[in-house]
Amino acid sequence: MPLLWAVGIGIAAGLLRRGRLANLGRLKLRALWLILAALLIQVLIFPLGDVPVLQVGTAYFHLLSYALLLAFVTLNRRHPEILVMGAGLLLNLIVIAANGGYMPASATALTRAGLPEVAAALKEGLRQANTVLMGEGTRLNFLGDLLYLPAGVPLASAFSIGDVVLGLGLALFLARRMARTA
Numbered sequence: 637m638p639l640l641w642a643v644g645i646g647i648a649a650g651l652l653r654r655g656r657l658a659n660l661g662r663l664k665l666r667a668l669w670l671i672l673a674a675l676l677i678q679v680l681i682f683p684l685g686d687v688p689v690l691q692v693g694t695a696y697f698h699l700l701s702y703a704l705l706l707a708f709v710t711l712n713r714r715h716p717e718i719l720v721m722g723a724g725l726l727l728n729l730i731v732i733a734a735n736g737g738y739m740p741a742s743a744t745a746l747t748r749a750g751l752p753e754v755a756a757a758l759k760e761g762l763r764q765a766n767t768v769l770m771g772e773g774t775r776l777n778f779l780g781d782l783l784y785l786p787a788g789v790p791l792a793s794a795f796s797i798g799d800v801v802l803g804l805g806l807a808l809f810l811a812r813r814m815a816r817t818a
Contacts, residue, residue, distance in 0.1 A: 638785065638795045642803030646810025655814030665815055672709040677701040677796025681766050695737020696765040702729040717809035731779035731796065738768040738779035745794035749788025 647657070678701050681694045702725060711723030732739050746755040758769035770777050781794040 637802050638799050639806060642807045643810065646807035647814070649705060649807065649811035650814025653811060655811070659814050660810070662717055663724060666711040667708055670704045670711075674701040674704040674708075675693075677704075683707045692757075694766055698732060698737050699729070702732065715793075715809065715813075717805050717812060720805030720808060721802050722805075724800070726803060727779055727798030728796060729798075729803060731751065731776045731798070732766075734775040735780075738766055740770045740774045740777055741767050741794050741795070742770050742777075742780065743783050743809075745782055745784040746787065746807045749784035749792045749794050753795065 650657075663718045676754050677697050680689045681701075687784065693721050706722060706729065709718055709725065712718045715723075728739070741754075741758065742756040743759065746752070746758070754767075755769070758767065768774075768782070770780055774780065779797055781796050781799075783796065786790040
């Protein structure tokens with residue numbers, strides 16, 4: 637959900653710079669279908685309600701979605717902001733791959749973000765869709781979902797350093813590319 641905040645901030649900054657949303661439509665980005673395929677995979681492995689649509693092989697599909705996004709970054713590396721997004725994606729992919737295809741999340745961060753039911757579900761089942769609870773065996777936990785937006789903030793959730801870098805790149809991309817096309 638912090639990425640939705642990044643989109644909002646990027647669009648607001650772009651409008652303050654007298655940019656136009658129409659300029660984004662004029663960009664010549666390669667293989668946009670890779671983003672759509674990755675988002676479809678994410679929607680299928682995240683729980684929509686209590687149970688994800690796709691319940692088998694979620695770890696592999698999670699890794700595949702990041703591989704698709706990194707392929708998009710590689711094809712569009714001429715935009716520096718997309719390279720920043722790629723750095724965030726790579727940080728997330730590293731921790732996800734190190735933990736068997738699942739993003740480790742801190743119970744404290746989830747609870748402070750107003751998601752105690754998610755923390756409780758992770759404690760009971762040890763994983764939910766593409767997330768596992770941090771514990772003794774967690775690898776690279778400092779790259780996991782440790783940060784959080786407080787419960788009173790709209791779209792509050794726990795997120796990682798990779799999400800921050802990804803969001804920064806996304807906001808910069810929107811702000812700069814709304815002002816002019818490249």
